[in-house]
Amino acid sequence: MPPPQPTATPALELRGVTRRFGTHTALDDVDLTVAAGEVHCVLGENGAGKSTLCHLVFGTLPPTRGELLLDGAPYSPASPAEALRLGVGMVHQHFSLVPTLTVQENLLLGRGRRLRPDRAGLAERLGEIEQDLGLRVDPAAVTGSLSVGARQQVEIVRALLDRPRLLLLDEPTGVLGPADVERLLATCRRVAATGTAVVLITHKLAEVMRVGDRATVLRGGRVVGGGRIARTTDDVGTLRDDVGTGALSAADLVPLMIGRDVRMLDPVLAASVDVGATAAAPRPGVPVPGERPPAVLDVRGLVVEDADGARLVDGVDLAVGHGEVVGIAGVEGNGQSELVAALSGARGPSAGQVLLDGDDITRATPGRRTALGLGVVPEDRHHEAVVPALSVTTNLLLGRLGAYRRFGLLDRRALRADARDLAARFDVRAADLDAPLSSLSGGNQQKAVLARELSLDPLRCVVAAQPTRGLDLGAVDDVVTRLRDAATSGVAVLVVSSELSELLATCDRVHVAYRGRLSGPVPTDAPDARDQVAHLMTGAAA
Amino acid sequence: MIDTLTDLLAAGVALAVPVLVAASGELVGERSGVLTMSVEGMMLTGAFASVVGATTTGSALVGVACGAAAGLLAGLLQALLSVVLRADQIVTGIAANALALAGTTFGARLLLERGTVVPGFDRVAVPWLSDLPVLGPALFQQTGLAYVLLAVVVGLGFLTSRRTTWGIALSAVGEDAASADRAGVPVRRVRFLAVLVVGVLSGLAGTQLALAEVHTFTDNMTAGAGYLAVVAVIAGSWRPVGVAVAALVFGLAQALQFTLPALGVDVPFALLVMLPYVLALLAVAGLVTHSRPPSGLTTPFVRLGRTA
Numbered sequence: 001m002p003p004p005q006p007t008a009t010p011a012l013e014l015r016g017v018t019r020r021f022g023t024h025t026a027l028d029d030v031d032l033t034v035a036a037g038e039v040h041c042v043l044g045e046n047g048a049g050k051s052t053l054c055h056l057v058f059g060t061l062p063p064t065r066g067e068l069l070l071d072g073a074p075y076s077p078a079s080p081a082e083a084l085r086l087g088v089g090m091v092h093q094h095f096s097l098v099p100t101l102t103v104q105e106n107l108l109l110g111r112g113r114r115l116r117p118d119r120a121g122l123a124e125r126l127g128e129i130e131q132d133l134g135l136r137v138d139p140a141a142v143t144g145s146l147s148v149g150a151r152q153q154v155e156i157v158r159a160l161l162d163r164p165r166l167l168l169l170d171e172p173t174g175v176l177g178p179a180d181v182e183r184l185l186a187t188c189r190r191v192a193a194t195g196t197a198v199v200l201i202t203h204k205l206a207e208v209m210r211v212g213d214r215a216t217v218l219r220g221g222r223v224v225g226g227g228r229i230a231r232t233t234d235d236v237g238t239l240r241d242d243v244g245t246g247a248l249s250a251a252d253l254v255p256l257m258i259g260r261d262v263r264m265l266d267p268v269l270a271a272s273v274d275v276g277a278t279a280a281a282p283r284p285g286v287p288v289p290g291e292r293p294p295a296v297l298d299v300r301g302l303v304v305e306d307a308d309g310a311r312l313v314d315g316v317d318l319a320v321g322h323g324e325v326v327g328i329a330g331v332e333g334n335g336q337s338e339l340v341a342a343l344s345g346a347r348g349p350s351a352g353q354v355l356l357d358g359d360d361i362t363r364a365t366p367g368r369r370t371a372l373g374l375g376v377v378p379e380d381r382h383h384e385a386v387v388p389a390l391s392v393t394t395n396l397l398l399g400r401l402g403a404y405r406r407f408g409l410l411d412r413r414a415l416r417a418d419a420r421d422l423a424a425r426f427d428v429r430a431a432d433l434d435a436p437l438s439s440l441s442g443g444n445q446q447k448a449v450l451a452r453e454l455s456l457d458p459l460r461c462v463v464a465a466q467p468t469r470g471l472d473l474g475a476v477d478d479v480v481t482r483l484r485d486a487a488t489s490g491v492a493v494l495v496v497s498s499e500l501s502e503l504l505a506t507c508d509r510v511h512v513a514y515r516g517r518l519s520g521p522v523p524t525d526a527p528d529a530r531d532q533v534a535h536l537m538t539g540a541a542a
Numbered sequence: 543m544i545d546t547l548t549d550l551l552a553a554g555v556a557l558a559v560p561v562l563v564a565a566s567g568e569l570v571g572e573r574s575g576v577l578t579m580s581v582e583g584m585m586l587t588g589a590f591a592s593v594v595g596a597t598t599t600g601s602a603l604v605g606v607a608c609g610a611a612a613g614l615l616a617g618l619l620q621a622l623l624s625v626v627l628r629a630d631q632i633v634t635g636i637a638a639n640a641l642a643l644a645g646t647t648f649g650a651r652l653l654l655e656r657g658t659v660v661p662g663f664d665r666v667a668v669p670w671l672s673d674l675p676v677l678g679p680a681l682f683q684q685t686g687l688a689y690v691l692l693a694v695v696v697g698l699g700f701l702t703s704r705r706t707t708w709g710i711a712l713s714a715v716g717e718d719a720a721s722a723d724r725a726g727v728p729v730r731r732v733r734f735l736a737v738l739v740v741g742v743l744s745g746l747a748g749t750q751l752a753l754a755e756v757h758t759f760t761d762n763m764t765a766g767a768g769y770l771a772v773v774a775v776i777a778g779s780w781r782p783v784g785v786a787v788a789a790l791v792f793g794l795a796q797a798l799q800f801t802l803p804a805l806g807v808d809v810p811f812a813l814l815v816m817l818p819y820v821l822a823l824l825a826v827a828g829l830v831t832h833s834r835p836p837s838g839l840t841t842p843f844v845r846l847g848r849t850a
Contacts, residue, residue: 058724060724060845079723079728079845080723080724080725080726081723081726081727081728084725084726085726090724092724095721096720096721096724096725097721098713098714098717098718098721098722099717099718100713100717100718100837101710101713101714101717105704105710105713105714106714106725108707108710109710109711109714109722109725109726109727110711110722110725110726110727111707111726112707113707114707115701115706115707115708116706116707117705117706117707117710158725
């Protein structure tokens with residue numbers, strides 16, 4: 001690695017950059033300056049324009065207006081290939097490694113025109129990276145078989161192969177367990193120390209306070225603030241200002257991010273931006289401790305296998321009682337999705353039993369499950385929960401259109417009336433209920449799904465998978481409140497989420513998924529609940 | 543009995559060559575994520591063009607060049623449809639086959655006279671080796687064109703194996719185009735070139751059939767050999783050796799229609815004609831192999847939809 005070059009020219013500069021999608025403005029007149037050798041955090045909620053910013057810098061999208069400069073020279077990459085050539089490396093939010101190739105093949109991909117792969121050169125460079133940064137990868141491993149943390153390690157190594165002047169990381173910690181997050185943040189610092197400009201895109205404040213030199217806060221596509229970040233010596237749980245230096249503290253950044261003061265925040269909201277408000281929220285309707293209520297949802301020894309017979313869900317036992325909220329935490333890809341699929345009837349288990357109020361629904365069709373009172377909020381809204389091209393009305397009442405039959409035709413008037421009623425009750429904001437569901441914002445789409453599933457009659461149990469993903473804070477608050485209200489009214493609620501803070505603030509007990517098994521539960525009122533869960537997420541109990 | 547076996551193998555290998563050549567092209571295309579259903583039409587076009595080229599110039603080599611060029615043009619059309627315009631690969635492929643069948647049948651009426659001698663390739667017996675019992679004629683008494691094409695197939699197999707950067711890029715594009723793009727691989731260019739390879743090899747396969755086997759052009763002379771090539775890729779689990787074995791099995795199944803009656807076995811001829819296609823059906827139904835196609839097969843690549 002060459003020593004850092006002291007230079008006044010910023011490594012990356014955005015001047016008045018705007019990006020529109022149709023009528024929607026994702027980025028509005030954004031200015032950003034990133035110096036070589038610093039870790040620059042771009043902070044914002046979901047939908048603030050962070051990902052769009054990445055796309056512009058990495059060449060997957062052109063800006064509508066404005067200009068980008070790389071090391072002072074005009075920079076307008078037409079493709080990722082060009083961005084890479086010009087010295088921009090990127091670590092993607094969702095991995096961009098080909099799962100069927102080996103690590104070595106992934107690292108050799110897209111590197112020049114020579115026919116014979118330069119394996120020796122690669123090995124040499126990997127050795128350098130290991131020595132300089134302590135990053136190690138196993139070249140012979142098949143990428144798809146690696147753990148999430150190891151896969152991300154490969155992504156980072158690949159981004160660093162060509163000694164980029166700018167390393168862009170888009171929400172890199174979303175899929176990682178606590179130990180892997182620590183390692184990643186340390187890597188960011190080390191990379192910056194070699195003179196590379198590091199841009200860390202995130203919505204987690206704790207990370208910013210941990211590694212950031214400077215921050216820029218985006219809200220609604222605009223830059224709403226930024227500056228140098230105050231150095232905190234201890235964990236971010238305690239917010240300490242470098243008083244009088246003008247540096248930003250966490251308490252300064254939160255209001256910028258969400259447009260509200262941190263003290264005004266609901267504990268759930270505070271938890272979702274990870275400002276360190278770990279105290280469990282006071283929750284209404286908690287059942288009397290001690291005696292556990294009889295289980296409404298009772299899962300016994302559930303096993304789900306993939307086509308090759310590998311156990312994705314490996315003997316899960318789980319019970320959720322009347323009025324209970326039970327959470328399943330864990331790094332994504334530890335069998336949570338398959339567990340939810342088996343509970344919802346989308347996927348057949350190969351062993352085990354699922355009981356709903358004593359009825360065996362292990363092999364029941366999704367329709368039968370709905371009739372018995374099982375509401376499901378699936379993980380992938382667009383593919384599993386709604387038909388985006390159909391109207392809001394139809395989507396709201398999709399599972400029970402049969403009830404609106406009159407002379408063999410649909411009674412549209414009754415449909416509309418009920419849909420209007422539901423939309424009002426669940427605060428689904430739609431200009432026109434006959435418009436396609438896809439015209440609603442993500443938050444309102446999710447509210448529509450909740451409205452449909454929570455208005456089932458009878459409703460005994462709700463399974464919600466990643467219910468707040470991709471939603472802005474207001475919608476998160478609404479969704480969480482609805483689920484808690486359902487529990488208060490006696491419904492058994494199971495929430496699967498990768499947002500640990502949210503789970504701790506919403507649930508009575510939290511299980512941790514690790515490699516298809518569940519460990520725990522950890523009662524959330526325990527003072528060290530967060531540490532216990534974080535410990536289990538590393539596979540400690542498996 | 544030994545003689546019949548020798549004949550069966552010789553005929554089987556000869557019939558397998560066009561299927562193998564086309565299938566190894568199709569393999570490259572499918573590994574890049576493009577399903578080219580128009581192999582049949584490209585073969586037919588190649589066969590027609592090669593015969594026209596050979597008869598008008600009197601040179602078999604010019605015929606080969608014409609066959610390859612016609613395949614290239616057909617591949618260009620298919621690449622334009624599948625890769626650039628992102629049209630449905632199966633529908634356009636089948637439409638192209640119908641067009642090729644009609645076009646060559648019509649063209650044959652216009653350009654070819656019945657009974658003209660078509661310059662072609664004769665069998666070359668490799669001295670000594672072709673006298674080996676049973677396998678000798680099958681392996682060492684093929685046409686010069688067949689040997690050259692087999693060398694091309696082997697070379698292509700090596701160039702697109704995972705031992706080369708091209709092969710790695712090809713696999714990456716077919717498995718996960720978005721990731722390949724982010725790694726800097728020109729996804730569309732790779733796929734475009736892959737479909738051109740399918741075209742050229744299909745054209746050459748048709749040429750082999752017309753100039754080295756049948757020595758003339760007849761309407762619909764490929765008679766499903768192109769579809770067999772597509773099936774051979776599936777039955778061979780998208781691996782070169784597997785594809786070669788599958789092509790050989792299809793060739794032998796076709797050769798049975800000549801050798802079984804010669805042995806005096808009383809099987810209805812129609813059943814024998816059906817045999818390769820029945821095998822193909824069984825293969826596609828997954829009874830032979832359970833392997834997985836490239837994840838991105840038939841999915842066109844668009845860099846980014848709308849992301850907020």
